Amino acid sequence: MESKAPQQSAAWIGPLESAVEESLDGLFKLRRYLHQHPELSGEEFETTTHVARLIEGLPLPLRIADQRRGLTCELLAPDAASNLPRLALRADIDALPIQDAKQVDYHSTRDGVMHGCGHDVHTTMLYGALRVLHQMASRDQLPWPIAVRGIFQPAEETAVGARYMILNQALHDVAAIIGIHCDPSRSVGRIGISPGPLTANCDMFKVKFRGRGGHGARPHQTIDPIDAATQWVQSVYRSVSRAFDPHEATVISIGRFEAGNKANVIPDHAVLEGTLRTFHSGARASALETIAKISEALTMATGCLVDFELGFSAPAVVNDPHLVDVVTHAAQQTLGDHAVEPIPRPSMGSEDFSYYLEHIPGAMFRLGTCSEQIGQEPLHSPHFDIDQRAIAGGVRLLAATVIEYFDPHRNG
Template structure:
């Protein structure tokens, strides 16, 4: 169906207004979660809050064994396919300095990436869809996921059967991610690569320790490590296409204990981001080659370790286009924007999108009084999200399910 046809669909009539009517509930749950953040895979308080918020909606609810996940399944009035909507729930190890009245009460922990907002919006979307079950031909799986911030929570939920929780395999999946650095209420999506893979690597250079006054009697690993930094950057610019990029950063170099000792080892640690599996494999193969040859040229040896993170997040082209059409119809054309380029951060919703056609979209929530360029970004201890954008997210979650289960 075209955007024009969607605009005539009675199922979307009043959807945004219904989401706005739920705003007090959405904000209340979000603030409760924000005040009591939990990190990682074990989120007992957050899980309990979600379960309480879903009470009375007639959902089939199950919880995870490997992590504090919640899966809630809604049956439509008629049979049909199954769609999945995801909201992540975990916080970050950060001391909040936002000045909000509902700031974190847990020292050193903060919802700095907006996962509290995702969870609250998804709960309200479930409430909204519950009032419109007669328009659903199929099932909706609400995926409340812990451990997105590096703990592979989505992978655990996949292993525990989230895609089969509705009794038949999920056919489409959708997730929203809020951002403070985009205009409030605007939904941004794109087909193909949406976010990057994220891998961490460590290179250990081994030489021969000695006295700093007699380097000729030692084999200094420090110059070898220093040479590797420039060589790795050159490798990226000369071995990889600008149209399928790799971003490589050396974030830490460690060597030695004091000024007059040549250490035996030096260590480099960094991150690699790519947008395709092909480039990801190539860069993982090239780093040890470059570092190994440079180490040998300096009389040293080098060992390489890779800590594999999330794969690239790739949106299905049809589903991504549909998300933008739905945003235009339900929220207004000014609130639907094609994202011009991928974001080189990573997301574990990528695991879901490896198995199911779907899309991840960004929801702008730049706070009042500042421009998106001035706003504290996600992962900042001062980040603040405009709560009026929540209704946009609730409405879009609901619209996606209503459209897929027509």
């Protein structure tokens, strides 16, 4: 869709900038608090309660999800009709099972748990955007009615949180959705966004190998599941990578291998867990067919029963072109003409944001969070951190995207 530049943008840019600056100290403190108190997927009770208190303090009406993990809130202003379709802004709130290795005063206080993917930052920026928009509304600084649904989602890392929030009516009366993700490969003040595919389909799987255990000195009397499992890995790695056009990206990776508990005992079972990532349904189906054939052949060759189980999966995130245009224009106004960097090819990573897109159009963008001094460690690193100046840019951009989205000149 061709961009229609809003004609009243100059009237609200200044008040938005002022509201962001007034909020920054509190937002920096919030992000550090969240970083110090991470909670794993499925355990986000304290985080939900903390965010709920902040939302109540604005005040905005909110609804906590049925397991008391995750919440939604509403911002209708100024004088927006109650039936005006919402634009949802989504942030994820869960952390990772990683030991925080940073030597900073805001490092995680919980052993083996840290915000290594920026979800504390996403949560802070969504709250900041709601705060700024609410403040502008109370000062009569918004140029036209807006209707925002804030979604603070648990369990993104386990790919179940988006569906859980959808079941909790998070998308009721929502017309479109915007997501944000930290990007340590981009500098503060830059965003990455493109229409079309942004991430890959991701299937999590488990493979169980059931053999016959015995003494390590007499392997001929056993059916060795470790031997079968290592053959399976090598065969699948080789076959999946060689069976497809190199332009048809397909990636399979094993992240867990568990077998046995004693050096001189061949166990009777072994377990592998991993992920299969593809962009297109045809490639996914072909990869799964290849895996099934390898599993069957290996059972015949070794006598070890191979049981392949598909677990949670997330489809690809596909950005809506119109919403990409909205975010792009908002970024140019708040971050500068050169802030937007097109993403040349999709990531093989995954995001359960994609489940929202099965119901409504949406777009996710990547926010630069690094500088020469800090923030260059990759996502999921025990040293992951951000240059906190990125928070201001993220809040500006989310708030501006809301205003741009509801511009009657753009929609009219």
